[in-house]
Amino acid sequence: MTVHFKQDKPEQSNRLDGMKQGVLGKGVSRLEGLAKVTGTAPYAAEYPVEGCAEGVLVTSTITRGEVVGLDKDAVLAMPGVLAVIDDSRLTTRPAQGTANEAPKQGPKTISYWGQPIALVVAETFEQARDAAKHLTVKYREEEGAPVDPQAVETEEKDGTVRQGDLAHAMAEAAHSVDVTFTTRGHASAAMEPHAAIAEWDGDKLTVHASLQMLNYNISELADALGVEEDDVRLISRFVGGGFGSKLGISEEVVAAAIAAKDLARPVRVVMSRQQVFQCIMRRSETTQRLRLAADEDGKLTGFGHHAVVSNLPGEVFAEPVLQSSHFLYSGENRELMLEVARIHRMTAGSVRAPGEAVGMPALEGAMDVLAEKVGIDPVELRLKNIPEQDPEEGLPFSSNKLAECLKQGAEAFGWDSGPRKPRQHQDGEWWVGTGMASAARAHSISEARAKVTLKSDGTALVETDMTDIGTGTYTILAQIAGEMLGLEPNKVLVELGDTRHPRGSGSGGSWGAASTGSAVYVACKAIREDLAARVGVEETALELSQGKTSAGKSLIDLLGGEDIAREGHYEPGDIKDDYTAAGFGAFFAQVRVNRYTGETRVDRMLGAFGFGRVLNHKTARSQCLGGITWSIGVALTEALEFDPRDGHLVNCDLAEYHVPVNRDVPELDVLMVEERDAAASPIQAKGIGELGMCGGAAAIANAIYNASGARIFDYPMTPDHVLKAMPD
Amino acid sequence: MSDTISINGTQHSLPDDPRRSLLDFVRQDLGLTGTKKGCDHGQCGACTVIVNGIRINSCLTLAVMHDGDEVTTIEGLGTPEAPSELQKAFVAHDGFQCGYCTPGQICSATAMLQEIANNWPSDASESLEGEMNVTGEEIRERMSGNLCRCGAYANIVAAIRDVAEESA
Ligand code: FES
Ligand code: FES
Numbered sequence: 001m002t003v004h005f006k007q008d009k010p011e012q013s014n015r016l017d018g019m020k021q022g023v024l025g026k027g028v029s030r031l032e033g034l035a036k037v038t039g040t041a042p043y044a045a046e047y048p049v050e051g052c053a054e055g056v057l058v059t060s061t062i063t064r065g066e067v068v069g070l071d072k073d074a075v076l077a078m079p080g081v082l083a084v085i086d087d088s089r090l091t092t093r094p095a096q097g098t099a100n101e102a103p104k105q106g107p108k109t110i111s112y113w114g115q116p117i118a119l120v121v122a123e124t125f126e127q128a129r130d131a132a133k134h135l136t137v138k139y140r141e142e143e144g145a146p147v148d149p150q151a152v153e154t155e156e157k158d159g160t161v162r163q164g165d166l167a168h169a170m171a172e173a174a175h176s177v178d179v180t181f182t183t184r185g186h187a188s189a190a191m192e193p194h195a196a197i198a199e200w201d202g203d204k205l206t207v208h209a210s211l212q213m214l215n216y217n218i219s220e221l222a223d224a225l226g227v228e229e230d231d232v233r234l235i236s237r238f239v240g241g242g243f244g245s246k247l248g249i250s251e252e253v254v255a256a257a258i259a260a261k262d263l264a265r266p267v268r269v270v271m272s273r274q275q276v277f278q279c280i281m282r283r284s285e286t287t288q289r290l291r292l293a294a295d296e297d298g299k300l301t302g303f304g305h306h307a308v309v310s311n312l313p314g315e316v317f318a319e320p321v322l323q324s325s326h327f328l329y330s331g332e333n334r335e336l337m338l339e340v341a342r343i344h345r346m347t348a349g350s351v352r353a354p355g356e357a358v359g360m361p362a363l364e365g366a367m368d369v370l371a372e373k374v375g376i377d378p379v380e381l382r383l384k385n386i387p388e389q390d391p392e393e394g395l396p397f398s399s400n401k402l403a404e405c406l407k408q409g410a411e412a413f414g415w416d417s418g419p420r421k422p423r424q425h426q427d428g429e430w431w432v433g434t435g436m437a438s439a440a441r442a443h444s445i446s447e448a449r450a451k452v453t454l455k456s457d458g459t460a461l462v463e464t465d466m467t468d469i470g471t472g473t474y475t476i477l478a479q480i481a482g483e484m485l486g487l488e489p490n491k492v493l494v495e496l497g498d499t500r501h502p503r504g505s506g507s508g509g510s511w512g513a514a515s516t517g518s519a520v521y522v523a524c525k526a527i528r529e530d531l532a533a534r535v536g537v538e539e540t541a542l543e544l545s546q547g548k549t550s551a552g553k554s555l556i557d558l559l560g561g562e563d564i565a566r567e568g569h570y571e572p573g574d575i576k577d578d579y580t581a582a583g584f585g586a587f588f589a590q591v592r593v594n595r596y597t598g599e600t601r602v603d604r605m606l607g608a609f610g611f612g613r614v615l616n617h618k619t620a621r622s623q624c625l626g627g628i629t630w631s632i633g634v635a636l637t638e639a640l641e642f643d644p645r646d647g648h649l650v651n652c653d654l655a656e657y658h659v660p661v662n663r664d665v666p667e668l669d670v671l672m673v674e675e676r677d678a679a680a681s682p683i684q685a686k687g688i689g690e691l692g693m694c695g696g697a698a699a700i701a702n703a704i705y706n707a708s709g710a711r712i713f714d715y716p717m718t719p720d721h722v723l724k725a726m727p728d
Numbered sequence: 729m730s731d732t733i734s735i736n737g738t739q740h741s742l743p744d745d746p747r748r749s750l751l752d753f754v755r756q757d758l759g760l761t762g763t764k765k766g767c768d769h770g771q772c773g774a775c776t777v778i779v780n781g782i783r784i785n786s787c788l789t790l791a792v793m794h795d796g797d798e799v800t801t802i803e804g805l806g807t808p809e810a811p812s813e814l815q816k817a818f819v820a821h822d823g824f825q826c827g828y829c830t831p832g833q834i835c836s837a838t839a840m841l842q843e844i845a846n847n848w849p850s851d852a853s854e855s856l857e858g859e860m861n862v863t864g865e866e867i868r869e870r871m872s873g874n875l876c877r878c879g880a881y882a883n884i885v886a887a888i889r890d891v892a893e894e895s896a
Contacts, residue, residue, distance in 0.1 A: 032827075126752075192766070623825075
């Protein structure tokens, strides 16, 4: 039985806080934790499959053109080689998040360096790898493919805002800032490489893959193969990190499925680390002009944010740099515009916190410049400019905890709100200083389904094709069900990552917990109604804890040997249009900058965040820690380097693309500013997977300036940039 | 005995294909998939195992080079029923998210604590000689060969410290 709930209004009844189990929000350790720490949790490539052949992708070494010949015979003669697959259904780019249809197909046509063009299958991995390396490919190259985003005309994206007269406001302003920031490309670099094992049973296909959104991926895969969705089963029980890179179906999944069908035996394809870098997603580089006009006191009168990003021809995705700039600060004269340069570098797509991950560091860097010009404390400048309502749409905020985060964060960090001047503190050869920035990330929520069964033995089962990509889904869904049904979380078995289960929301855009969590909530509410009828009370009066009613009747007795199963179907209704919803926060950082080498080290960092109800204190905190860690990467080390001649990604491995390592990350403090956001979701939660990296890089950048006097407008702030910008 | 390798106390014969890395040998041939492949190039630490007491990247070494060696993988350190102290501490401190780097982190940390106990210095040590202490900075330095893209470092350090202090 399916129970549908469409949310048109804020959920003020606050039912979850009235429940008696008292487990929601608690820092329950991950239920799948022991499986992960003992190495017994199986990831995509690790399912034992009898007679599995091994596939290795072959990728293009030209930028644009056609494959006119593959010397298949030569490699087919190599030991163990079973097939060279260049089926026209092979996908050549990953699907974008929520695409719901096949991405670009046809491996003969090449539109970027590193694009998959064939799959070599052999008995063993070593044989396949060797053969793939020896496959001779003949190309007809189409010279002159543009690869430099600066050198091409740009297209304007829909959504430009022009309100009032920004130019006039800038001219009249007591204080104004007009600066241009650049950010470089980023890679998700999830630790588990993309992998798939495909197996056919007649016309039925099963694929173990590493994917974030099975509810979309199943149609993307079926569409790519030209088969019915009903004939496809996707399994992703454990995903070794996603960060956007596994939102859409990726090339190895389709290749494995085609090869397995051709060879009539299971085929595994695991991308090499280099392939993951070169043919999955990049975050676009950006160039961003910020214009801020303020009155004598620092109140914004004008706000301009203009960004240029890039992508391949034909890709709809454009890094949504301005997402939070639309509503974060006031200023009646506004101009916001996003443009896309079409170039032949690998696909640009979602990398953790698309948009704000790079938009906020630029905006918050500009705010620091403004605070200095106005001569006020940067925290004060933000506090002065928090709008009452969305300054463009005129919509109310579902909730806005920016002020609380700024104030509580400043206090916990020990922020000095006195006059600020660079180069006030020295420690040996290091300049030491502090910086801060706001955090903001637009809230998303989606339709989701989950089935909950209250079993006759007094335990519960939650089933959905939702994934846990490290975010804590297994645990928080058990907590929600446990809270509603009066059970300890370890009495709730959560089954995820299998398309045999009802369609969840998938993990992406920080929407998984609130969306799928709401589906579980809706299902549990319906189960409670059934139970209440058996007890003879209103559902609202039913109190359940530790498997019993408040009158001491056990669930097992109430169930009388029967299960109660309900599928919850949650759908966001008018709440999506009636409010501007976002997570807000503040970052504070202390850094040291070496006066001779320009090296920056982060001494300590604090993030304060308001993101609705905290579902699990421990896993939510971990999401924040992860986000702050990524902020350090954005600020100091992460940059994709492209060859200016052919646009190929040069630093395509973990030695050359510098993600933060343990010693780059100091002790971090996280402050969760609890709130209930009734208009965000029925469980009053928003997402926290991304907020922690939306602005944090600017706190570090601003601290670099405060420490050393080096004002830098290009991320990442590597030692060469710092030295160049540092005054003598 | 020749041409054998001990994995978690069990003897196995070495693979025929000399190209097979120790990592692929344990994962593919023995089905011990707790050891992870993150890069296959010695850049991430996900494949860390302990060979004759020393932690190494198993992707950077060929299985046939380990005739007579004793290898411990994550499966040899503990099981869900009987986890090691570090494994328990990683769960309690949430020293992971996706869990993919985790077996490598735990193998690495297990051997790393022994390195400190042996007074081997690191870049973070005050001096090259004398007694080494388990400080936060020592742990951060010595664990920097194990990448965690989920960014669980702060909790990884807390988990390791916890175990080091308990056993001190
Ligand atoms: S897989 Fe061996 S170091 Fe990355
Ligand atoms: S837990 Fe995901 S990479 Fe470390």
